[in-house]
Amino acid sequence: MLKKTSAILTLTLSLMTPVVSAGNLEQSGDVLHLALPLTALSATLLIEDDYQGMWQLAATLASSRVGVEALKYTVDKDRPDGSGNDSFPSGHSADSFAAATFIYRRYGWEYGVPAYVASSYVAYSRVASDKHETSDVLAGAAIGALAGWYFTQPFKGVNITPIAYNGTYGVYVSGQF
Template sequence: MKSAKALVLFFAITVAGVANAGGVQTWGHLSDALAVGLPLLAAGTAFGKGDSQGVKELTYTLGATLAADTALKSLIHEQRPDGSGKDSFPSSHTAIAFAAARFIDKRYASEASPYLYAVAGFTALARVKADKHYAKDVLVGAGLGYAAAEYFTRPIAGGAVSFMPGKSGVALLWQKPLF
């Protein structure tokens, strides 16, 4: 629960800073910080718990996320909204943020999971507000990161959020053991 409170405090301070500073450049700096912060939190959680298997799974998750992201960027070459000349599709920042959030959620069934997804979502919003990506870029990035973590991460604690495809759409599930 302490980590959840610390995460909420960090998020609140960060958002307050953006609200005061504003501007495209500030959104860019914020998205940089969040895209680094979530993987560091994931690594710190695994190391802090002495979870060498978790460190390995996080490494695979982030490696696969970056590999898929880089492959798509090299194939598609979509221009960024800001015209910077860098590839837009998909969003690496968003992919990494969602990979880290899903890793912590699935591996440790953290009480902070809703906050982690909120921070990852805010990373995506910040990339669009920074004029670095289009909405489709961050949506695909989020899917890449989530999918990589879903594939490479095994739970060690009870409870996790997951997606379940069906004939009429996709359901969001929260699973927690009764005993």
């Protein structure tokens, strides 16, 4: 499993290198925004036999997108570049962080950290290309990450879940032994 997942992530990142190095920040963010969910889907279909992860990814991405679109429809916020009034929240950030959280929750930190770095780059590219303000990408990232945390269960191994309830905060750790 680890070899297949590593191969998928390496292939995705190697395909991204020419786009990122071309110097077009907005375009590289756009491509990476699509590459993260596709990488998550590819890893899920190639590694798992029961397709449970595919449905968790679909639920994560769909719920994240529904939340984003509902907010875009109700919140009238102009984009910094003046290209529209659908700035809040950032859909690119939501999609990217939903995929990154799925990858982290499903396959662990060794794959989650690079996915979160890539998601952060997507969010940065949206602000730097004047499509969003920082608050827009932070809200999108939160929506995507929350959807990922809610719908995604680990493929195998240890599950670490933050807990915040009624003034009590902590971490719940469980695993298969």
